[in-house]
Amino acid sequence: MITIFKDKYDIPKDMEYVELNDLFFNQNTVLLIDERAEKIIEAIDNTKLLGKYKICSRFNEVALDIDRLSAGCKTVLNVMYYPEKVFCMKECGDNALEVLYGLDRGYVCSEYAMIPFDMDDVEVQEKSGKRIIHDYEELKEWWQDEK
């Protein structure tokens, strides 16, 4: 399950926080893209991976550089390929959040609630410790609690 921070100052000093998911993807994650990315790209951006650096446009079916993936899709891929880093999740739409919450592991951060309607268990982490949250309302309440 993924781990969520609601304050970037809760992130341990030895973990890197990435806010610009577009840039990080274009410079780093792109080099790691393999078949694991195919389902994620199809599920979120409704497009096909044509090769390591090419996708098929959902609009006119032309081949595009992989840098044209949505910021939400790039965020999910960043989290999947770099599970030891913390990524800003604020640019994820509901469709990207659903996939993000289903990842086996990874770290994300947002100061405000970003919850898909159909959510899996998540771990939340603050300076005071970690705990697992099982449902939407409980997670929303955690996000709304005073820091």
Place this chain on the structure above:
Amino acid sequence: MKKFSTIHSSFIVDFTFQNNITILMGDSGTGKTAAFSFIRECMAINPQILCLNYLDYQKNIKGILSETEGKLIVIDNADILLNDETRKYISLDDKNQYLIIGRNPKNLFATKENLYELVSEKIGEQTKFTLKSYL
């Protein structure tokens, strides 16, 4: 500027703005950033357009906005680019038209009338992008 339209190869952008601030939200991968790139292209010949995105991350966005008048200001990656102070400035700015691509309406004093999503429609071999009320 109440309307904006442009063509980029097989894409048509045809936006009508009902408010001073339009917040463009919705699922990932619907074409919001593609539409942004088509509008940004128009900056080359249209001085009434100002586009900002994550490439402007290190700039003083509020400073840029406060020196701008009478423009269509389009901001992609707004959820990481706009801090609270800039959002408050935008909410009170009646000198510019804003199209904000993001999901967080905080401090923009937005109502449901400000929230829109992108609609893409196939017309032959062309794809037309328009705005539709989000709620």
